[in-house]
Amino acid sequence: MKRAYNFNAGPSALPLAVLERAQKELLNFQQTGMSIMELSHRSKEYDAVHERAETLLRKLMNIPDTHDVLFLQGGASLQFSMVPMNLLKEGEVGNYVLTDSWSDKAMKEAKKVGATHVAASSKEEQYTYIPTNIELSERAAYLHITSNNTIAGTQWREFPNVAVDLIADMSSDILSRNIDVSRFALIYAGAQKNLGPSGVTVVIIRKDLLAKGDDHLPTMLNYRTYSESRSLYNTPPTFAIYMLSLVLEWVEEQGGVQAIEKKNAEKAAILYRCIDESEGFYKGHAKKESRSHMNVTFTLPNEELTKKFLAEAKEKGLIGLAGHRSVGGCRASIYNAVDMEACEVLVQFMETFRKNIF
Structure with missing residues (x-):
């Protein structure tokens, strides 16, 4: 079979070597007699995969000990809601830079939770550029950006220096370039572009922010739930995390x-x-x-x-x-x-x- 040249925006191309290895291991993962998709998420075989994925991501991105790595579901779209639900308190304002429809959607979800403010926008010019004239509101809780914009084809070359927590949707350029993770309070990314197949969402969150999630939040919408359980509170997307670990190994090999x-x-x-x-x-x-x-x-x-x-x-x-x-x-x-x-x-x-x- 001749493989296509895949330029899809997401789900998108996966490394051939990763697909071939997954194919080889599909029916009998590490001599268990079962597929990785059949293994219990409490088994030692899967636990090693889970740990490997986090360890490799920490190594490749140089994630400091001040930050937790979480594996969630729901894609970036669920993070549009989880970010303000966990981090936007009464009397505070979520600040957003609008650079395409995804950042616009993120702010629309935040509006359902609390007050928001457009700190900068390129909407008036069809999102053709990254705005740099950022104006924070009073009582700003955080500044949210979308690091790469799949629809408009724009990307932050330099991240803003602001006096509030910086949050980034990095779904479409995570692991594509070196970044200083310590500059960010929270990074989230759907896996289906650079990290693996659809189904798993990576969240990198500064640990001190975990306390901001109120106990009244639904259990599955509280970042603390995932931190305290190593993202194993319920059944995680085991196959997607397995594929993520293989992609990370491939990046290391490159x-x-x-x-x-x-x-x-x-x-x-x-x-x-x-x-x-x-x-x-x-x-x-x-x-x-x-x-x-x-x-x-x-x-x-x-x-x-x-x-x-x-x-x-x-x-x-x-x-x-x-x-x-x-x-x-x-x-x-x-x-x-x-x-x-x-x-x-x-x-x-x-x-x-x-x-x-x-």
Whole structure:
């Protein structure tokens, strides 16, 4: 079978080596006579997987002892609610930077819990850039950002320095570049882009914040529940965590996050070069200083050409290139598991397509 060149925004590409290992171990995990999906989450075999996932993530991201690592479900969308439920107290204000519809949705959920404030926004220019003119409200509880914006194709190159707790939705660029975790009070990320398959959500939370979760919160919506039980209060998404551990091992084998970051920059560079040198045929949606290394968004001269481009790309095995409906055009999501070969094939197709039109 010839594998597709997968540019889907999520669920997205997984490393072939990871899929092959999972396939090999699927029916008989570590001579248990059972699949990892059949093992009790209380078994010593699964417990080793669970521990391995946390240990590797701590190592690769250099997560300090001041922070807990939690494995939850519900995706980033549930975190939109859990963050304010646990961290936004009466009389405080949740501050949000709006950089695409996901950050907008995060704030809408927070409004159901308490007071919110737009600290900065690029909405008036179709989210084409990362705003830096941050204005915090009085009694700010935290500042929430979305580190990478899958729809608009923008990314924070430098994180804001603020005098309140910094919270980040890193669903689409976690583990793609080196970051200083100690600068963040809380980081959350759905796994289905860089960490593994859909089904598990990683939360990295500063331990002192765990006390803020009131006892009146539903048990499964309190971060303290997961911290006190090592994320084993109930049955966790065992297969997704197993796959996460395999992806983390793969990242380590590639040379760690530093090596991954270098490759990601090189992949993004050849795609943006193709766009910039196309004499206006391809136009990037994001302003150059805010361009994402994970999601390359661009448009063609008209809708007819866009449809033709996407149809011919699919015939060539280039999958998942349609842009989000709110932006249109095209989007190439080039997460960690998308290799340079896939990007080079896409660039060659883009150049050939443009030349054939003229």
